[in-house]
Structures are given as structure tokens and as C-alpha cells.
Amino acid sequence: MYAARLQSVTRSYQRGTAPAVHALRGVSFGIPAGQYLAIMGPSGCGKSTLMNLLGCLDRPTSGTYELHGQQVAELDDTELSRVRGRQIGFVFQSFNLIPQLTIRENVEVPLFYQGVPAAARRARAEAALRSVGLETRLTHLPSELSGGQMQRTAIARAIVTDPAILMADEPCGNLDSAASAGILALFEQLHASGRTLIMVTHDEGIAKRCQRVLRLRDGRVESDSLPGVSHAA
């Protein structure tokens, strides 16, 4: 069963009278539930555009996208917001924590929009932060943390709603190798617990540890390989 499936998806950007930019020129592939997928490719090839479509932040110009059996094109803006909040967890390259909120408040944000009561929000945020090893930093502000810790917070925020799919756009792009290793270990652990994981990366070493590597070039799928072994032991 596919967690997500794209068929002939294109995405063009049209601004004013300038010629349209074709970021995606017809992409088709499916992601089985529970897969650990890496997306690679040179800068500007459409990786982020693809991630935005997969994450329901954006809609394809043409083609169909099916998420957990649901046609995304049929959903209105409010329903798309619900899907993002409940089925998908986002991790960004630049962390995107809200600077004026404490670590715990940041992790509570997705629960807030689901109408979870304050006490339950707090408990679930603390549990998520404990699972990424930040239980001692609850009341710190993001600016008081290292890059690795900020990305752990972002991961806690992504998993606090217990989503089926985790999406990470270059999650280690702003981190040193030690911090990256910690984050990757966390991802592998999350994958092992049954989640579908989609990650954009430039690092061949990281890609090798994934179950599948999708390479893009100029808005098309250049190669789709299964390097083999799953390390979900």
C-alpha cells in the first residue's frame, strides 16, 4: 500500500509576463508506507518544490497526487491544513522554530491547532522532547540552543502529533557532522518505529543508509534506485 503516489505531476511558476519556470516536468512514483526515501539532485532541480507538493503545502499544476488513498486535488485549503497538521511532520533545513516561544511551546504548536487542551499539550510536548533527549531544556528559548538541539526540537515538534509521514528538507544542511549523526540516528529510530520518512539530502553517505534513493534532474526523475538493505533491524 502506498503512503503517497504521484502521477505525471508538474509544477510551473508563472510570474507576470516572464516565461514560466517549470520546476517539475512530469514526475511519477509511489512511496510504500514505512519506506525510508532519500531525494537527491543538484541545486535548483526541484527537490524543494517536490517536497512542498508531497507535504500538501502546495498543489501540482497538473497530474495527480494521492496521499493515504486520498486525492489531494479534492481537498480545500482548510482540509489541506488538517492533513498537514495530522498526517505529516515537517523538519526544515533552517529549523524554523518560533523565536519568541520556549522549546516546549514550540513543540506544542501543532497540537494547539488541533484543539488539544493545554494540559494534554504540555504532557505530549514534554514526552516528545524526552524522546529526542531534550527534557532538560523545556523552558529555554531557541536562541539558547545549539543547532543540533534546535533540529531535535524541530523533530520533536514534527512527531508530537504522531504523523504517518515525516518529511525533512536537508535537515542536516546547517549542522556539523557530529550533530548530523545524532539527527540521522534519530531518524533511523523513527523509521524503525514504522514511520514513512522522506528526506532531501546532498550527502551520498547519508543516502546510502536509506532504503531508496530518488535522483532528480531538471524537474524529472533521473534515477530511482534501491541500494538494498534496510537497516531497520
Next chain:
Amino acid sequence: MLLDFFRLSLNNLWRHRARSLLTALGIIIGVAAVVCMAGYGEGSKRAEIASIQALGARNILLTSVKPPLSSVTPDGNEPSKASRIAAYGLTDLDVLRILTPEVGPIERAVPMQRVGSFVYCGPLQFPQAQAWGTLPELPQVTPITLERGRFLCDTDGRMLKNVAVLGDALAAQLFPLQDPLGGCFEIDGQSFSVVGVLSADSRAAGEPTHFAAYLPLETARARFGRARMDPNTDTGDQVEVERLIVRVPENADPSEVTGRIRRVVDYAHAASKDVDIRVPMELIRQKEHARRIFTVLMVLIAGLSLLVGGIGIMNIMLASVVERTREIGVRRALGATRRQIGAQFLIETTTLSGIGGVLGVALGLLGCGIITWLSGKVGWLNPAIPEPVPVLVSFAVSTGVGILFGMYPALRAAAQDPVVALRHD
């Protein structure tokens, strides 16, 4: 959920408290101004009504006034004494006509007649003193109370006794060292003995009685005649009835009785216009009317200042939407709907203006307190009395302004595209 948004707003506003305060400053000052103005208006109204009520709400005051032309003396020749005396005003006949049953109902009518020019005690003259001839019923139509002794009585008049009741300040000036009761003083060479002293808060026809001396009307007429000479210009006034205080019964409408009195008086005085008729009740109504106009003006000005405050808030909130674009993108990615983003900004603006309203009310109440305190120190200021209705209305309006002017920034925030917002830096 609403409560959560409210708490989130409070959190956000508190994090930028200096900026929040400055943003709400327009609203704060606007509301404070409204509260102060409304309070001062109310205080002034009460002071006015109190002073009008001192005239007596059931009273009608008739005053003889000198017509402007009669003050001019004939040209050239040395004028005779008679031509230097201006005769005008209410006559005894007028009073009799007023007191007929067709005009009534009238509970009581008390005349007051100014008499005499010079008040002496031994060798000392008291220029501030003013002697009046009146009836023993004066305290029943005007708030006069006795500090000591008694007021005039019927016998005083019938026997043409030379007795007087003094205002508090005059009594103290005339008799600084001795008991004023039984003391003697002179009015234009006539000796009078004091039988009573009035309290300091007494008022006759709205005026304080501090320097008044009240004599029996009959005595006054017998001793001083009808004409009263001005010692400086050597001109005089001849007035039969200088003032008449008419009191209507409790169940009667002073305005109706006034209408009939006016007709009677106009019969003889329409041309000369030498009688002024004042009705405190009507004055109170006029003040009410003037106050309503003042209130409308005040609301307009207040509305304008709140409008300016609202535009200030909208401006800052628009800047805040731009500044927090990325945050909006993140929240949208984490599941916030457009509605939720819009609601957050709208509630934040409303909370800000609501808090501004509360602070404005507090500042306004403080202002009222200061004005009231000052009014106790200086005479020309009235106290400011904040009434609950204008206070609540100005608070409600400030909150409404927040909702109104929060709408546009909220729509702008809600309209952000999540992908574009996430790229924003």
C-alpha cells in the same frame, strides 16, 4: 480554543510590551480623554444643577430691571431731583394681579426690596453690606437657615420694629468682639438691633447671604421710602417691588404658572421690558439640553481620537504581519488553517486595544481623581465624576475599534501562501 488564542495574544503582547504599549497609546489617551471629559461634564452638570436648585426648583423669580434708556439724564439743564430718579419695575398692583386665583396655584410669594445706602457701626462704614426689606416667609422659599437667634416675625413688621437678621460675614465684621445678638448698627442714620444671624451656607434667590441684612418689609418701606439713591452718581431708582420669589405647590408645573404670570406681567411691562422672569426648573432643562449637545460633540471628538488610535494599531499590526511572515508559514505548515491564523491576529489586535481601553479607563479615572482633588483647591474648577455608562461605552468602543482595524491585518495574515511565507526572511 478562543481562550487559547487569547492567552497566546497576551503572551505575544507581553513579549513586546514596550512596543505594545506604544501601539496602544493612541487608544489609551483617547479613552482617558473621553473618561475625563465625560466625568468633568457630569461634575459640571451636577454643580450647575446644585446652584440652580439653590434658587429653588419650584420657584419663579421675578426681578425688576432698569430699562437701559432711563439711565440717561436729560441734556444741558441741571436736572431736577425727580428726573434723576428712574421709576420702573414691578408694582404692588402687579403682585396683587399675580396672586389672583386665576394665575395660581401659588403656595407663597415673597418680595425682597433693596434699601439704604450706608451701613455704619459706630464710626466704621461697611460698603459690602446690603440691606433688604422682606417678609418673615423668606426662609420658606429659599434655603436660609439660622445660626443664632430668630428670623423676622409678623410682629416686627406690624410694630415697624427696627430689627435686623444678619448674614454670617456681616455679623462677624460688625461685631468682631461682642455678641451680635442684641447689638446695634445704623443704616442711613436709622438704628437697628440684631435679632438673628444666618448660617454661612444660606442663600437667597441663589445668592449667598454673607453680607446681607434682612429687615421687616414694612419697616424698610416706612424708614427709607421707595426711592433708593446711588451716593456716587446722585441718581436713584424707584422700584415698588424689586424682587418677587414665587413658589408653586409641589404638584404644580412651574412652567405653566410662569406662562400665566408672564401674561399678567406683560400686560403692564411688555413695552418697557423692565421685569425679568427666571424659572430655575427651565434653566435646569436648558442646561440638560446644552449638556446633550456637549455630549454629542464629545462623542464625535472621542470617536475621532479613537479612529486615529485604531489606524495606529492597524499600521503596527500590518508591520507585524510582515515581520512574522515566516512564523505564519511555519504555523500553516504545522496545521493552522487560514481562519486560525486570521483569528490569532484579530484576537491579538482586539486584546491590545481592549487592554489599551482598560489602561485608558484607569488613566481617565486617575485624571478624574486629580481634577476632583484640584477642584477642592481652586474655585473655578468643577469636580469630575466618572459615571459607569460613559466609562463602559468608551471601553467597548476601544475594543470595537480593535476588531474593526484588526480585520485588515488579519485578512492579510490569513491570505499568506504557506510556501511563499516559509521562504520569507
